[in-house]
Amino acid sequence: MTSSAAAPTLSARRRTLALVSILLSTLTGTIDTSIVNVALPKLATDLHVAPSETVWVATAFLLAVACSVPATSALGDQIGRRRLYLIGVPVFTLASLGCALAPTLAVLVAFRVVQGIGSAVVLAVAIPLIRRLFPPERLGQTLGLNAMTVAIGTSAGPTLGGLILAALPWPWLFLINVPIGVASFVLALVVLPKGVPERGDYDWPGAVWAAGAIAALLVGVRQLAAVATLWHALVLLVVCAVCVVLFVRRERMAARPLIPLGLFTGPFSLTVGTAWASFLGQGIAFVALPFLFQTAYGASPLESALLFTPWPLVIVVVAPLSGRIADRVRPAVLALTGLVVLTIGLVMLALLGSAPPIWLVLLSTAVCGLGYGTFQSPNNRDMMAAAPLRYAASASAVLNTNRTVGQSAGSAVVSIALVVSGAAAGSMAAQSSAASAVLWVAVVAAAAATILSAVKLRVTAAVPLGR
Structure with missing residues (x-):
């Protein structure tokens, strides 16, 4: 059922309530990508583990999301997106409760994996549900709200985490999800319209190979820091390469491929690469x-x-303005401008030194927000426009997977820096040195994104989008 066909049967109030449910779930899922980052030093103390090990609390969630989004995106066509959404929200909510009650780091990480799977389900079906709820003339506005919600959720996590920790113990970082999840579920149960699943052959082999490749890559990269067991990392990276080969072979022959290979045109691939490098830089900075x-x-x-x-x-102020300006100028120009500003902001953070004035720290983080807020919406628009219409759902899956893989890789890079610097032994000076040094890796990532964006600008000047 198309969005244009379904939308007239819904009242404006019902559409609005359904959108509220989707945006609430999207907000909590994206906030949880970074809300624990500010608590990692405290978790190391409270749970009696090395600081480098607490990074798994962030990495496990992002890893689970990245591995699950491609599979759940296609599963929505199989069993119905409403039904899948009504599974994902309670899974995320109950896993949040499990995180809050976790007595050890291992239990906490395990529940974070389950929480990530629930979040992946929500992210996978959010945009298709919105497309079905609203008529074409309102899609731009509502998809813009979704993009802004993702940007705000991802960026606001550390701030919200710090505010919570100022008054409450760390389990409340997860308990706040419970009432929001219950409200979101009840709303969805009442107002989301039922759809007709598109039955067909589900690409189970493709889902397995994609998840295997992502998991092996991210865990393998993190294991590179463990010199004594370096062969573990090498084995995992080989497994990743094998899974990628098997995934590509499967997608070429699948009747309904998980991610159609025809999606990866020149402009689309450049946009994906640009976004990934920016997410890597952001992920490093946030941890x-x-x-x-x-x-x-x-x-x-x-x-x-x-x-x-x-x-x-x-970002709250700039992202909506950036989306509107992108209607009047080439989105690629705006995205490139944002990346230049983001790179400058990260350089400012890397150069802060050991005793900077507070105003300079605030200015540096504000410049990063200005750059990222200017970049994300136009780049997402370019990504969706570069995809043929028949691949719109797959493009959305790539967008979500790309973000979580980039952020996961960023947290893994920080973990490596903490181990290499000796911060695993609990030295405050070593942790400080590692955090300062790894920001230069974030600068390199943002600079690489800027270069890719400039190349994309030249390519898209001659290639029509939105075929």
């Missing part, structure tokens, strides 16, 4: 900055969150 603020500057979790606050606040 490294709490360590830097709390070790080098002696900030409390709340003070750390306040130092980070300009990043999401600026």
Whole structure:
């Protein structure tokens, strides 16, 4: 059923309530990608583990999302997107409760995996559900709200985490999801319209190979820091390569491929690469900055969150404006401009030193928010426009997977830096040194994204989009 066919049967109030449910679930899922980052130093102390091990609390969630999104996107066509959404929301909510009650790091990481799977289900069906709820003339506005929700959720996590930790113990980072999840589920149960699943052959082999490749890549990269067991990393990277080969072979012959290979045209691939590099830089910064603020500057979790606050606040203001401006100028030009500003902001953070004035820290994070807020919406628009219409759902899956893989790789890079620097032994000076040094990797990632964006700008000048 198309969006244009389904939309007239729904009242404006019902559409609005359905959108509220979807955006609430999307917001909590994206907030949880980074809300624990500010708590990692405290988790290391409370759970009596090395700081490098606590990074798994962030990595496990992102890893689960990245591995699950491709499979769940296609599963929505199989069993119905409404039904899948009504499974994903309670899974995420109950796993959040499990995280809050976890007595050990291992149990916490396990529930974070389940929580990530629930979040992946929600992210996979959010955009297709919105497309079905609203008529074509309102899709731009509603998809823009979804993009802004993702940007705000991803960026606001550290700030919200710091505010919570200022008054409450760390389990409340997860308990706040429970009432929101219950409200979102009840709303969806009442107002989301039933759809007709598109029955057909589900690409189970493709789902397995895609998940295997993503998991092996991210875990393998993280294991590179363990010199004593370096062969583990090498084996995992080989497994990743094998899974990629098997995935490509499967997609070429599948009747209904999980990710159609025809999707990856020149402009689309460049847009994906640009986004991935930017997500890598952002992922590094989001995990490294709490360590830097709390070790080098002696900030409390709340003070750390306040130092980070300009990043999401600026995004709240800039992202909607960027989306509107993209209707009047070439989105690729706006995306490139945003990446240049983001790179400058990350350079400013990397050059802060050991005792910077507070205004300079706030200015640096604000510049990062300005750049990222300017970049994301136009780049997402370019990605969707570069995909043929028949591949719109697959393009959405690639977008979500790309974000979580990039952010997961960023947290893995920080973990490697903590191990290599000796911060695993609990040295505050080593943690500070590692956090400061790894920010330069974020700068390199943002610079690479800028270069790819410039190449994309030249290519898209001659290639028509939206075939």
